[in-house]
Amino acid sequence: MRAGPLALLQDSGRFGARHLGVTQGGPADLYSWAWANHLTGNPWGTANLEVTFGGLQLVAVKDLDIAITGADLAVTIEHNPVPLWQRITWKEGEILRFSAPVSGLRAYLAVCGGFAAEPVLGSVACVTREQLGGFRGDGMKLAPGDELSVFCPEPASGQISGQAPEEIVPDFSQPAFLHLLPGAQIASFSGRSLFDAFNAWWQVDDRADRMGVRLTGPRLRSSISTLVSEGINLGGVQVPPDGQPIVLLNDRQTIGGYPRLGSLTPLSASRLAQCLPRERVRLVARGSAAAVKEHRAFRAVFQFMPRLMRGRAPS
Amino acid sequence: MLESAGLDGWIVRLFEDINERNLPWLSALSQRCEQIFGDALIDLVPSYTTLLVVFDPLALSPSQSRAMICQILADLQPEDAVQDGQSHELPTWYDISVGPELPRVAEHAGLAVSEVIEAHSQRTYRVFALGFAPGFAFMGLVDPHLECPRLETPRQRVPVGSVALAGRQTAAYPTETPGGWNLLGRTSARLFDRKREGFSLLRVGDRVRFVSVSRETFEREGGNTQPMGSVT
Numbered sequence: 001m002r003a004g005p006l007a008l009l010q011d012s013g014r015f016g017a018r019h020l021g022v023t024q025g026g027p028a029d030l031y032s033w034a035w036a037n038h039l040t041g042n043p044w045g046t047a048n049l050e051v052t053f054g055g056l057q058l059v060a061v062k063d064l065d066i067a068i069t070g071a072d073l074a075v076t077i078e079h080n081p082v083p084l085w086q087r088i089t090w091k092e093g094e095i096l097r098f099s100a101p102v103s104g105l106r107a108y109l110a111v112c113g114g115f116a117a118e119p120v121l122g123s124v125a126c127v128t129r130e131q132l133g134g135f136r137g138d139g140m141k142l143a144p145g146d147e148l149s150v151f152c153p154e155p156a157s158g159q160i161s162g163q164a165p166e167e168i169v170p171d172f173s174q175p176a177f178l179h180l181l182p183g184a185q186i187a188s189f190s191g192r193s194l195f196d197a198f199n200a201w202w203q204v205d206d207r208a209d210r211m212g213v214r215l216t217g218p219r220l221r222s223s224i225s226t227l228v229s230e231g232i233n234l235g236g237v238q239v240p241p242d243g244q245p246i247v248l249l250n251d252r253q254t255i256g257g258y259p260r261l262g263s264l265t266p267l268s269a270s271r272l273a274q275c276l277p278r279e280r281v282r283l284v285a286r287g288s289a290a291a292v293k294e295h296r297a298f299r300a301v302f303q304f305m306p307r308l309m310r311g312r313a314p315s
Numbered sequence: 316m317l318e319s320a321g322l323d324g325w326i327v328r329l330f331e332d333i334n335e336r337n338l339p340w341l342s343a344l345s346q347r348c349e350q351i352f353g354d355a356l357i358d359l360v361p362s363y364t365t366l367l368v369v370f371d372p373l374a375l376s377p378s379q380s381r382a383m384i385c386q387i388l389a390d391l392q393p394e395d396a397v398q399d400g401q402s403h404e405l406p407t408w409y410d411i412s413v414g415p416e417l418p419r420v421a422e423h424a425g426l427a428v429s430e431v432i433e434a435h436s437q438r439t440y441r442v443f444a445l446g447f448a449p450g451f452a453f454m455g456l457v458d459p460h461l462e463c464p465r466l467e468t469p470r471q472r473v474p475v476g477s478v479a480l481a482g483r484q485t486a487a488y489p490t491e492t493p494g495g496w497n498l499l500g501r502t503s504a505r506l507f508d509r510k511r512e513g514f515s516l517l518r519v520g521d522r523v524r525f526v527s528v529s530r531e532t533f534e535r536e537g538g539n540t541q542p543m544g545s546v547t
Binding site (some may be wrong): 015016017018019020021024112115121129130131132137181182183184185228229230231232233234236237241253254255256262263264288289291292295296299306 | 318319320321323324326328331332343357358359360361362363364365366367369372373379384435444446447448449451452453460490507509514515516518519547
């Protein structure tokens with residue numbers, strides 16, 4: 001009914017095409033996206049809707065089981081507040097409204113069964129800049145009047161709790177501590193800059209989107225101003241000559257030529273994607289063993305879902 | 316040399332400088348990674364001097380994947396590259412109406428516009444990297460006389476097919492995007508098509524020649540002759 005500034009269909013991302021200059025796409029907040037699917041009984045990778053900032057109004061044309069996770073965008077159904085991080089029923093004819101951020105920036109709406117769209121280059125992830133993915137395949141964000149199709153849900157297994165445990169719900173009103181794996185050209189930065197990088201508060205700039213988030217704070221100096229362009233992974237923290245770091249997110253360009261301090265972990269990139277301009281964040285150096293352990297623990301929650309859903313006998 | 320690119324990636328740095336002699340090595344390294352990593356491979360991003368290897372962090376730890384790459388590097392041979400790149404000819408209409416920087420590049424080089432067109436279309440270029448946009452191929456190296464810096468102010472919209480030059484590199488725009496390169500003309504070749512097998516016409520390592528064609532040929536091949544006008 002109303003589309004708001006930015007509502008995009010996202011599955012886990014577009015993989016295997018980065019050598020063609022095609023970016024990864026996928027949910028900016030992988031953590032909340034994954035939980036929205038989990039709570040509705042959808043397997044990992046199911047497409048759901050990433051709603052940035054709010055302003056979206058949808059009407060259900062049939063009863064749907066849904067879950068909304070991520071940012072609190074003051075969501076209502078027929079003017080009644082909707083509980084987040086749990087499965088609820090959205091009845092035929094009712095209007096679901098995403099208003100404006102209370103805390104966080106991006107909410108995820110999953111429907112039982114998942115949204116249906118034709119994959120482009122193996123994925124429905126919607127990347128407007130590349131004109132790829134989404135409901136029509138051409139990378140267009142949602143527009144007023146769009147009709148969203150939904151796959152028929154498989155019968156609920158009853159094994160999946162429709163409510164997230166309290167401890168897994170992030171508090172986006174608290175300052176973010178972002179884990180950074182040192183790497184790339186970190187040795188080219190001055191000692192003072194490395195001290196500042198990990199001891200200063202950084203402010204999220206308003207130049208922030210799904211390509212990257214600029215941080216402002218002390219000027220970081222590298223002995224390299226530009227390098228021959230090379231592939232950049234999710235969460236890469238590049239520092240252009242103005243000394244203000246840019247954290248590269250899902251829709252980043254596939255190659256780039258500024259020196260980098262390293263990469264945020266995928267979960268920290270997710271957390272940063274929930275920060276509004278002017279919020280303060282800290283960078284915390286992290287070893288790769290600890291980061292891998294944390295990432296695998298996060299993914300393990302969702303590992304057995306597909307098997308349960310398809311009702312396969314345990315082997 | 317290996318550099319960390321997060322918990323699921325390594326940058327393999329093989330060279331320091333841009334050179335087409337790097338290409339058979341990078342190609343061989345990509346192929347070996349595909350063989351050795353198998354299903355645990357998520358993405359490979361080759362670029363001028365490096366290869367970014369992205370792997371499944373649930374299947375491999377950073378140290379396991381590092382060991383695998385080191386093993387590949389230990390006996391890497393450029394001859395492993397089965398193909399040394401496909402060859403393409405891109406029909407290109409060089410004209411000031413669609414290539415408004417022809418005079419700028421000519422002045423910079425101290426050449427006539429016709430000499431710029433000849434110099435640009437004579438060489439066979441190699442694709443060093445894809446990036447910036449889907450199917451956008453960075454090619455080189457252009458005749459040193461034609462070397463020309465980017466525009467001070469990038470254009471908001473560069474039309475599809477625009478053939479462009481910056482520094483000693485050349486490219487053709489697969490989709491309409493912003494861009495700061497010098498425009499020399501337009502190609503009718505379809506560079507990126509999400510409905511085509513393989514999607515991108517050009518791949519890293521390919522050989523490309525721009526073939527100067529008449530306006531009539533360009534139009535017949537489906538090229539868009541709409542002039543740039545005064546809008547920049």
